[in-house]
Amino acid sequence: MDFFKYMNDKLYCENVSINDLVEQYGTPLYVYSKNAIINKFRKYDEAFKSVSHTICYALKANSNLHLLKLLANLGSGADIVSGGELFLAMKAGIKPEKIVYASVGKTDKEIWAAMDSGIKAFNIESWQELEVINEIAIGMHRRAPIAIRLNPDIDIHGHPYISTGKSINKFGINIEQAIDVFLKAARMKGVRIDGIHCHIGSQIVNLDYFAAAAEKMAAFVQELEKHGIQVNHIDIGGGLGASYENFLITEGQETSRTPEPEQLAERVLGILSPLDKEIFFEPGRSIIGEAGALISEVLFRKESNGKKYVIVDAGMNDLIRPSLYNAYHQIVPSEKKKSSNEVVDIVGPICETGDFLAKDRELPHLDRGDFIAVMTAGAYGYSLSSNYNSRPRAAEVWIDDDRHQLIRARERYEDFLS
């Protein structure tokens, strides 16, 4: 089902036109399709139904409280990486026994809070972290549930900033050292081994990488068993990609869709289900990415040295992915245009040359007062936004059929004073 589509040449999210939304809420504006989110979550749940499983939505992709409450009601758990995310997950009503906590740098305060909340597992990323969690738990007369994050040394050939599973990355514990870490953990009084964890990176569209990680995890579990150590759960991390190019199909284009949850399940369950463990996974981008778009208004046009610029009111503070990762996001006008295409840079108002949403992009002629939609912006869009250049963060709305609801107000200048 297409949750964003053109009807009578106007762009709609579900059954609300983008032009109506900007009239009411202004720009820059994040717009989400509520049913796209529900649909994706259910696809995951359905795909893994043959095994005992928990979907731990990765809050870092988008931690809007309304979204978290929706996911909590659908039965989601949470993958958290900070005390702030723990706070939000608990506020949203996500069950603590479905919360897993990764991060190479957990503070003592964050560890106490997670212990108090009764989370499912700390995903341990270093020897020292294991020792500290053990001591803290002993001090609390408790045992901390842990999973050890393996670094399987798998190169996903993605952007270096979002590849996490190579031995040169800061994440997890080298698979060769991990047996020793488990043996040590098994003798500790303050920890209880619950599982193993692995996350090799983000925006992965080739399922072979997931299969390779699953193979390494399966072999590792068998090795652990030889040492008399049993785990209850295997957490395969997140990472399934979203469609960024030609997400919205317009005439004459071919879409390139990323793999669906059922294809992922098919590949990894073939390897992991014989082990008969509970499967955890941590999707972020693939749950919310395609469900969201960033809407922006064209302010000016400008030509310089033969290059055409379209200057819009959303900048790198609203969506940093193009600037930070050179990421491609499809951009479409909120109303179809009859004009022929031209090649332009879509740039924001921020005082940095790196402030762009698209470079050398072929688009219909856009003029002052037109609106554009930057597609597949639901994940790592708002959550990576900032107040750079003292710009208030955008508003967020979501759509349910023909109804729209503000789910986060636009920041005001007064908020800068708090």
Ligand code: LLP
């Ligand atoms: N689990 C762990 C331990 C993670 O580090 C991540 C993402 C996820 C799950 C969720 O991965 P996903 O399903 O969303 O791919 N800001 C970057 C992405 C950074 C991802 C960091 N870790 C971007 O905009 O592309």
